[in-house]
Amino acid sequence: MRDKRRERKAKQARRDVRRTKKRALKNRAEPTLVEIVRRAIARGHPAYLLDLASRAIRAARRDATRLDNILTNLIAMPDPEMTALLTVIAELLVDDPAQQARCRRELSERCRYLPHSITAPQVTAYTAVRRTHVLGDVDELVIGARLDTYEVTVAVRIDHNMLSSVVDSAVSAEPIDKALARVGKTSTDTDVVEMNLADARAWIEQALTMSTFVPETETWPLYRPLVQWFVMQLPEGGSHRSPTDWAAAAELCDRFFTTDPAAPFTDPGHRELLLELFETGSGDPLRWSEIRIEHAIGHPYYDDTYVPLEIVLDAPDLLRAFIPYAHAQSGIRDEVTGRTIATLDRLRTRYKREILGQTERWDLDDAG
Structure with a gap:
């Protein structure tokens, strides 16, 4: 009898330990914004901070006043991490000159101690290719570039069944050759051709202007601010996609x-x-x-x-x-x-x- 009682007590004790662990996991605080930015910076490549800033801008724009409120909060936080995030957000606000100027005024006295790749990223795009399935539904424009000395690949997907609009994008902290080799392993019936950088800009800018319903994905339209900023770093004067003959x-x-x-x-x-x-x-x-x-x-x-x-x-x-x-x-x-x-x-x-x-x-x- 005593053995059974001890066994029940032991089982109850184990249950209590498991419940305590579950409560601790459930009640564990979510990482703060400072911690999230710190982790992005710690990964050692500016693409991760660009990713975070693009997502923040797009999420903020779901409400007409939310972006202004978020920038007000960031401006009020002088932490190095918030300064880094505010700096990258300012770079990506290419379609909102007033908010961009507001951020830059605040940052003019703050940025002297941040890495050059954050405060003044030098973007050098050096190649572009177009990946097209033989049936022609989609063109994926893939651009290789350097952010200072860091390699980055940006891919933009244009769906011609959706009025030739951008439907997805991806940013990879790796050279374009490596990115293409990775996706090539799972691609069939796909042609890959080189593309003029100016033409790539013209194609993407035209696709960004198409007004159509596009289902949201994990990356689109969250990467829209990043893509808009990135294509403005490409040379102008290219040709748009040829119309049907x-x-x-x-x-x-x-x-x-x-x-x-x-x-x-x-x-x-x-x-x-x-x-x-x-x-x-x-x-x-x-x-x-x-x-x-x-x-x-x-x-x-x-x-x-x-x-x-x-x-x-x-x-x-x-x-x-x-x-x-x-x-x-x-x-x-x-x-x-x-x-x-x-x-x-x-x-x-x-x-x-x-x-x-x-x-x-x-x-x-x-x-x-």
């Missing part, structure tokens, strides 16, 4: 309608429909991905202004005939084309049902 697209369309796969599509409206479908996604008529198909016919809207209903209903079948023809000309593997066709087949019935449903609702409205 619609004359060449029309010629491609005409050639397709002379082939056997196009034989069932004899109405002139089929040509108009195909040209309209060319305008989806990247606008490249030779490259069709699963995502582009989702955008093109996944959520259809019928407008009988230009193309009759019986022609619009043929869109999935027309694409099913055209895509293998287009991909054969652009050298895309059959396996990749097969995935696109599978998506097209999956959406075919739903597309036609939704189009017919819309026309029925219109007929009811007209009858009323």
Whole structure:
């Protein structure tokens, strides 16, 4: 009996110890902002402090007055860590000259003891490449640069199914060759080509101006202030992404309608429909991905202004005939084309049902 009582007491004591540890972990204070900044500085590369400052700015801008309040609090804190953070925030506020000037006035007497890489970072971009999947949905611009003597790589992802807007970015405290080798291990069907630094700036700046709904990721739009600052360090005068050559697209369309796969599509409206479908996604008529198909016919809207209903209903079948023809000309593997066709087949019935449903609702409205 006594042994059982001692055993119960021992179990209770062990439970009490575990509960105490859990309470201690739960009640452990979160790191302070000073500690977070100190850790970023201690990592020995300015990219980590740039990362932190960019996140702070973007988070603050969720509210119209929050950035002003945060800067007021930072200005009131003369700690070396807060001075370092305020200095980098001031660098990244390239789109807010008034707040940038406010920070710099405060910092003019503070920064004499901070490292040069924080107070006056010298950014030297030396190479840029463009990584593009063969289906053309996304361009990833990767830029190698030095912050003083520190190597850094910045990648900016532009999604052409989202109106060619920036949808993600990454900053890596490593040389560009190492970064490209790392991502190359998991990439397939991707072309990598060198790019002019001025062109890279033009592409990214244009993509940053596109107004569209972009789902948030762990890094976007948190890195937007950093990307805006970084691209301003690149040379100006570059060329934007080339628009679709619609004359060449029309010629491609005409050639397709002379082939056997196009034989069932004899109405002139089929040509108009195909040209309209060319305008989806990247606008490249030779490259069709699963995502582009989702955008093109996944959520259809019928407008009988230009193309009759019986022609619009043929869109999935027309694409099913055209895509293998287009991909054969652009050298895309059959396996990749097969995935696109599978998506097209999956959406075919739903597309036609939704189009017919819309026309029925219109007929009811007209009858009323």
